[in-house]
Amino acid sequence: MIKTYxxxxxxxxxxxxxxxxxxxxxxxxxxGVKLINxxxxxxxxxxxxxIYWLVNEESLEITNASHITLGGPALMAAAxxxxxxxxxxxxxxxITLSADDxxxxxRSRSDKMAFPEESSxxxxxxxxxxxxxxxxxxEEFSALSSTxxxxxxxxKDSAKEYPGWGALxxxxxxxxxxxxxxxxxxxxxxMDGGGVEIIELEEGDRLIIAxxxxxxxxxxxxxxxxxxxQQTLNKNVSSSIVVVPKF
Amino acid sequence: xxxxxxxxxxxxxxxxxGDHWTTFSTPHMNSPALFPELSKALNNIARFIGFDNADRLxxxxxxxxxxxxxxxxxxxxxxxxxxxxSAIESGAESILISYASPFTGLLNPxxxxxxxxxxxxxxxGLDLSLAHSEEIIEGxxxxxxxxxxxxxxxLQGTGIVVSSSPIFDEELSLPLTISLGNxxxxxxxxxxxxxxxxxxxxxxxxxAIPDAKVLFSDQVRIPFCTCIxxxxxxxxxxxxxLNDASIYPGSNLSALREDxxxxxxxxxxxxxxxxxxxxxxxxxxxxxSAIEKMATVIxxxxxxx
Numbered sequence: 164m165i166k167t168y169x170x171x172x173x174x175x176x177x178x179x180x181x182x183x184x185x186x187x188x189x190x191x192x193x194x195g196v197k198l199i200n201x202x203x204x205x206x207x208x209x210x211x212x213x214i215y216w217l218v219n220e221e222s223l224e225i226t227n228a229s230h231i232t233l234g235g236p237a238l239m240a241a242a243x244x245x246x247x248x249x250x251x252x253x254x255x256x257x258i259t260l261s262a263d264d265x266x267x268x269x270r271s272r273s274d275k276m277a278f279p280e281e282s283s284x285x286x287x288x289x290x291x292x293x294x295x296x297x298x299x300x301x302e303e304f305s306a307l308s309s310t311x312x313x314x315x316x317x318x319k320d321s322a323k324e325y326p327g328w329g330a331l332x333x334x335x336x337x338x339x340x341x342x343x344x345x346x347x348x349x350x351x352x353x354m355d356g357g358g359v360e361i362i363e364l365e366e367g368d369r370l371i372i373a374x375x376x377x378x379x380x381x382x383x384x385x386x387x388x389x390x391x392x393q394q395t396l397n398k399n400v401s402s403s404i405v406v407v408p409k410f
Numbered sequence: 411x412x413x414x415x416x417x418x419x420x421x422x423x424x425x426x427x428g429d430h431w432t433t434f435s436t437p438h439m440n441s442p443a444l445f446p447e448l449s450k451a452l453n454n455i456a457r458f459i460g461f462d463n464a465d466r467l468x469x470x471x472x473x474x475x476x477x478x479x480x481x482x483x484x485x486x487x488x489x490x491x492x493x494x495x496s497a498i499e500s501g502a503e504s505i506l507i508s509y510a511s512p513f514t515g516l517l518n519p520x521x522x523x524x525x526x527x528x529x530x531x532x533x534x535g536l537d538l539s540l541a542h543s544e545e546i547i548e549g550x551x552x553x554x555x556x557x558x559x560x561x562x563x564x565l566q567g568t569g570i571v572v573s574s575s576p577i578f579d580e581e582l583s584l585p586l587t588i589s590l591g592n593x594x595x596x597x598x599x600x601x602x603x604x605x606x607x608x609x610x611x612x613x614x615x616x617x618a619i620p621d622a623k624v625l626f627s628d629q630v631r632i633p634f635c636t637c638i639x640x641x642x643x644x645x646x647x648x649x650x651x652l653n654d655a656s657i658y659p660g661s662n663l664s665a666l667r668e669d670x671x672x673x674x675x676x677x678x679x680x681x682x683x684x685x686x687x688x689x690x691x692x693x694x695x696x697x698x699s700a701i702e703k704m705a706t707v708i709x710x711x712x713x714x715x
Binding site: 182232234236 | 642643644646647650651653654677678680681710713
C-alpha cells in the first residue's frame, strides 16, 4: 500500500500544536521552586532533547515545564505533550507517563494514533529524557529517591519465581519462557509490528533472543524493549534470567 | 508555493503531456499526428544534450535512482578519481557518473573518469540532467548520456538513456517521451537564465540566511544548487516548518546526509544542513519571500521569538 510521508499522517491536534509551540525554551528557578532538567540524544538522527521542570520543593508538584528540542516535528510534538502533561502533576505521577500517554494527548480520533509508527524513535527519545528526569528528581528530592529509582533490583517478594525452576531441564525452561513471552511480551511488541524469538538458553540462564520485524530496526530494542523483556522474565519466571539480544 | 528543490520533482512544465494527450489517445487521430509529435520530442531531447538531431541516436527509457553521489575524496565534496578507480570491479562494463552533485552542486571529475574508462575499455556514461549550458555539454564524448526527467522539470519517474551507437535500442513510451521532450525544450529555452540570473538569486539566498554557512563555496559548483548549514537548527524541524510556510527546499535528507558524511563534513553540521535547487521558475520575488520566511522559521526553532 502506498503511504504518504509520516508528517502528513500526524493527527490534526498534533499539527495544530506544532504551529504554536507553548513550551519551547528554557526555564529558571525561583525561591522555593527547584529547576530539574533531563536530556537525551539520538545519535542516528542527530537529534537531542532537554526537558526542564520547575518543581515546588514542598509539594513536589511540577509548576511549569519546557523543552529545548533539536530534531524533527515528531520529537518537538512529543516534547510538547510531555510538558503539557507534566504541568500540575506531582513528580511521582509525571515520571509514570508513557509513550501511550503522549500519543493519547494528541489523538484527534480514539481509533487512530496521533504519532504514526515512524515516530517511535522520537517517542523513545522523550521517554529516555523522562528517565533522566526521574533520576535527577531522585537525587534532588530525598523523599522521592526510593519511589523513583526504577533501576533498583526487584524485591524478591514481588517476583513470582516459577516453582522448581532450578530443577527444570533446558527444554522445560524454554517452554516456560515461551509461555511468559506469549503472555506478557509478544502481544505488546506485535502492536508495533515486531516480534521476539528465543535463539538459545545458555548456562546460567543466559537467554539469547532475536528480534523480528520492526523490533529488528528499532532503537528501543536495546533499551526500553530489552529492559521490559528482562524485567518481565525476572518477575514472572526467574530472577536468574539474563536476556541478551543477538543482532 | 515556492519550489527550491530542483533535485526532486519540482514544478513540472505546464502542459507537459496533457496538451499532447489527444494526439495519441484518440484513435481517429492516431497515425497521422503521432510520429511528428514523437519526432519533435526526440529532437528536443537530442538538442538538449548537444546533438543536432535525433536521427542517429538510440534511446532507452530510464526510471528512477540513477544518481551516483559524491564519495570520499581528497578534498571535500568532490568525487576523486582514485575512489572511482578502486570501486571498479572485475567484469565492470560501464561507469555512470553525474555531471554534478544534486545536493552540493559540486562538479565531478568528468574528463578524468572518461580517461579511466578508455584505459579500462569500459563504457563511459554521463548523467547530464544537471548540466546547464551548451559549452559544458559539448565535447564530453560519453558513450551514452542519461537524462532524468524530474531534474529538468519533467515528470517524476521519466528519463532516457541516449547513445550514438546501438548499445541500447528499445521501444519508447510515447507519453513519457513526449513529456520529456517538452521538458527538454523548456530547459533549452531557459539556459541563459539558468546560468546567470539563477546564480545571482542563489547568491542572494546564500548571503541572506542568518548565520548560514555555505558548504563548498570555495569550489566550482553549478549555478543553481547550494547546500547550507544553519547552526542550532535541525534539518528535519526546519524542513517541516518551511514546508508549512509553503517553502520547499530539497527533501531527500537521508541522501544528503550520506553525501555530506562521505565528503568529510562533521556529523553535527550534517544534521543542520539543507539544500536548495533553484530553477528557471525561481524569481526575485520568490527568493525575497523565502528569505523572509526562513528567518522567521529559524528564529522560532531557536526559541528567539
